[in-house]
Amino acid sequence: MAIAEHTIVDELLQLLPADRVLWRDYDLMLYEYDGSIDKHRPQAVVFPLSSVEVSQVVKACKRFGVPYTARGAGTGLSGGAIPARGGVLISLARMTRILEIDADNLRAIVEPGVVNLRLGQAMALYELTYVPDPSSQKACTIGGNVGENSGGPHTLRYGVTTNHTLGLELVLPDGEILQVGGTSPEAPGYDLVGLVVGSEGTLGIVTRIWVRLVPINETVKTILAVFANMDDASSAVAGMIAERIVPAAIEMMDNLTIRAIESRSPAGYPVDAEGVVLIEVDGLREEVEAQSDAVQRVCHASGALSVRLARDEAERAALWAGRKGAFAAIGRLTPDYYTVDGVVPRTKLPATLARIQAISRESGFRIANVFHAGDGNLHPLILWDSDVVGAEERVIDAGAEIMQVCAAAGGSLSGEHGIGMEKKDLMPLIFSQADVAQMQRIKDAFDPDGLCNPDKVFPTAGRCMELFARRGKAAGW
């Protein structure tokens, strides 16, 4: 039948100019992966320029019964932007306009393809800033940040993406374009903005974002504390919380990470240190002085070998460049690395780090630790080589073991990278079947056809029943 020859690709070519539809296998290969381990090739990639075009594409997918997945810069680390079941990949990378900057209301309205760092820079003129600052901020997009509810080092004091998102324009799975939230601080009814942020693109496609801006701080100080072992470093972090100090950021790096950074682009970290802690305090001059003194006192009391306050902006920038470039530096030590993202209560950090060391010894993989210590958000990087037969399975197992440790410590499977494809089958470690069923009801309310970024977040039916069963009632949460 002739009509059967008309596929979704033909439909997309009718909706959009040919230069905004990719369908040749060669072109599609670039879009089969993101920053995670998984891969899956889409049937087509489209580059809409407006919410109306996104809506047209979504409606076409619905008519053809084809799944679709939204993608920003593809820097995600849990497979959120991988078209797990094929279908249409909707790239929002060309919707890059900052539509409105409303300084008096501390708001901006942006399109999803705006790169995180660019938003921050654009606000500088108004002496305002956008706070969430993932390490990938040079490349990652605000739309992707909203999808994953991204964090970054400065979320300790200022919160993650959801705390800085006031409104969204969404294309719902039925193609409707809907604004939820906006410039006013609240409105009657359920908090749909809060529900959609961090839903990993499974409830609809975000086409416009109302972000919260804050005035730039008067003073910022960055302190580098060096420790002989990770236990002392951890106890310094606990000491700060106990001393009622909540710095803007507390970042920790272990020896393997320090050496990697120093061999690539030196940031001034001592290479023989077992652990360094990078602490940033910001705010009013007087507040910063007092906090900075208190932080240095706590670090010394916890046995720091040295404590250094960055003298000027250049030194401060260098210290941060080391931290932000840590993942890339690790990349030079190894053919591949697997970034794990887990969270534990702050008081469980030392015990958890010890368990990760044990997993490293047992699995034979080197593991580097660089993480947001202040909020207990770990990022163990497992060094591996994808050319070694059977290594992929073993590295994923090691990651899953770390997740079990986090779950057992009363923590979570992800602090900022999302569940995506990567961890969906680990969900039973922290959620009961009833918990997941409750989330599924929300998915069904938004996306009854199940075409919107399928096979993400939710455990694969059957595969995890065993895990649910093993977990039983005992795990609680």
Add this chain to the structure above:
Amino acid sequence: MTVADFAIDGLTPRESVSPTTAEELAEHLRDADADGKAVAPVGGGTQLELGMPPARLDRVVETTGLNRIVEYEPADLTVTVQAGMRFGELQRILGEQGQFLALDPPLEDAATVGGAIATNASGPLRFAFGTARDLVIGTRVANTDGSVTHAGGRVVKNVAGYDLNKLYIGSLGTLAVIVELSFKLAPIPPATATVGGVFGDAAGARDAIAAVVRSPLSPLAIELLGSRQVVFRVGGYPQAVERQVRDLSALVEQHGGAPREADWDALLQGRVEARRRDVVIKAAVPISASSGVVSALERHLAALNPLVWAHAGNGVAFAACDVPSDVEVLRNARREVAALGDNASLVIERCPTPLKGEIDVWGVPGPSIGLMLAIKAKLDPKSTLNPGRYVGGI
């Protein structure tokens, strides 16, 4: 207590139950759901006038039997507490460790933690710390199918699974009954101070506030009392508090204001009392319209002996006043508020029941009502929980 004490908008439930475990509470919900009975979850019963009159009411399920701290590790700066604990009691326990939940809603003493969250109550500190959505890190809820489910967790950073916490906050018990909450906490500031100023006209107060909002100064709260009086609350290290007092005082003067003593605790207590008036209104507008909305409410409610105040760094204003003889007064106020900016709204948080027959306290729902109804239909398909009381007839 008798069932008459739980009457909501004149409707008295046939029975009330007071479970002591989450599972027991969930069983009550499941049984009611199976029998087609309507349930109103009740904490301290201090905000029962919020919302439209219940379409049906058979059973009140009290949460006050669930009143324990589940886990509190001060070094983690987090707490997990059962929903029925008194809000003030939680703050007292946290205070012993030099910490607090940075939420200061003007609630009566009997108010519970769960009730505060289910109504999304907030206070002046929202300027610095945000609202429940910024502080709740985990929830456990009882559902109408008898299950007890959790979302989020006990860690301060968590993106595993859907953030259902956000959905339950402010949902007035229409989706599930909150039985347990985890919060991130803050250390109590070592020093605090209050700075007040009074201006000759609304423009002076407005400009002073606008200057503070855009400045690196970081008050904990920015309050407008009427359209001409401002009160700033500051906290932190003593030397930083001194500096803020100095700068804020100077800023008040620069904008033509005169210093005016302000007692912070008295201000908060005054709010609790104001909220006992016959009519209480909340308006939400863009930040820069804070002064404008206060003036608009004062003007429209002038004949009703109004007390008007605002969290002026947030765009949230309140009015407490007498009952209008003509409901058109409220409709006009709502129209004017709506014109003040993108998704601006006016909610009547408290009023005599008969008035609710003439005006929807929530206002006409926006285009997202379809999604809200779809969510309600999935989580509470038989409309067992608080039927008719929420937005758009939910």
